[in-house]
Amino acid sequence: MQRIGFAGLGLMGAGIASNILAAGHPLTALAHRRRDALEALLAKGAQEAESPRMLAQSSDIVFLCVTGAPQVAALVEGENGLVAGAHEGLMIVDCSTSDPALTRRLHAELAPLGVTFVDAALGGTPTQAEAGELQAIVGADEAILERLRPVLATWASKVLHVGPVGAGHTMKLLNNFLAMGYGAIFSEALTIGAKAGITPQVFDSVIRGSRMDSGFYRTFFQYVLERDRDAHRFTLDNAGKDTRYLAELAENLGVQADVAKAVKELYASAIAEGEGESFVPQLSDIVARRHGVSLSS
Known part of the structure; x- marks a missing residue:
């Protein structure tokens, strides 16, 4: 089972992370503005990362589900960010509703580090997130999508491949x-x-x-x-x-x-x-x- 990291336990993210954990994936998460969702995951066996750097170090795939482009950039490139803990083969999947230009830039800049950055925007509601019935609107190449599918299937009832990186956003x-x-x-x-x-x-x-x-x-x-x-x-x-x-x-x-x-x-x-x-x-x-x-x- 792939080791999963998660940042952004808001209305949508909490449901997604819960479904990933319930499917048996080892899950490590960052605290949100409120710790309620994280505490619920910890009680079910998840681990807590103290920083995005630690989240990257302990994960094969990191999902981001935050407010928008500034938050994505800060998590990836900021002090103690995901890049600081990046390792060969790490995949970062941005489920936020973000700026496609930032998505394409991060994809290009992280590739030389052996890190894959793709987008999997969300279609649906918090209720559907809890039920594992969201849409995943994915921008990635076919090979990367096939690697992601088993994890996406834990929280998405429909995976829509809409084009290359940036197309999902x-x-x-x-x-x-x-x-x-x-x-x-x-x-x-x-x-x-x-x-x-x-x-x-x-x-x-x-x-x-x-x-x-x-x-x-x-x-x-x-x-x-x-x-x-x-x-x-x-x-x-x-x-x-x-x-x-x-x-x-x-x-x-x-x-x-x-x-x-x-x-x-x-x-x-x-x-x-x-x-x-x-x-x-x-x-x-x-x-x-x-x-x-x-x-x-």
């Missing part, structure tokens, strides 16, 4: 652009409707079951209609980061992405109001409040 940004775009559209549509006398309940009676219905719509409206804050646990901070990365990617490719810029700016404005820890469906309340209406009454 690119596809994840496109996916999140669609999702966050719908979140922005739903929020503005609900506010326009409320100003015109159309309640969220009436709105839902038309959209639910129509061609515009979707899994994202259902969890978004579970909050709008039932005030269930935990129905869609993805923060505005993360949404803002992802839409910013997507807009930057488009700019670097020479694409005039006006819609992407507008979506990015809406999330950025909510974050600037101090709402970064709110979840995406709560954007509907933020937009409504700006226009003097309430969606909850």
Whole structure:
């Protein structure tokens, strides 16, 4: 069994790490901002690493599941980072929603050290992470993917090979652009409707079951209609980061992405109001409040 290291025991990472450990892989993990998830893993037989360097030294494969590109770079290249403990044959798999440019750079720079850096972005929810039913959206060559498959299978019900290194993160940004775009559209549509006398309940009676219905719509409206804050646990901070990365990617490719810029700016404005820890469906309340209406009454 491959020795697995794990950094990033957040909403998604804790579930992934738990499934890897349950499958019998020796697991070593770094503490997260809170130690709850780590303590639960330690109670089941995992080990704790005191630094990313120690994590690399004790692992064959290290999974990263952190907030974004700055955190990935710090874990890999920072003082006592993974590079400091790197050994021939080490594989680093970045499951974060990160910047594809950083992914490709780290892949190129680590290769001469005998270290393979690839991306396996996540599709799904924290509930699916706990159940081992995520999608792994992988950017890697075929040989590397085949080495990874047995471990990916412990937490992913579907492994999607989308291209070379960096393609996984690119596809994840496109996916999140669609999702966050719908979140922005739903929020503005609900506010326009409320100003015109159309309640969220009436709105839902038309959209639910129509061609515009979707899994994202259902969890978004579970909050709008039932005030269930935990129905869609993805923060505005993360949404803002992802839409910013997507807009930057488009700019670097020479694409005039006006819609992407507008979506990015809406999330950025909510974050600037101090709402970064709110979840995406709560954007509907933020937009409504700006226009003097309430969606909850």
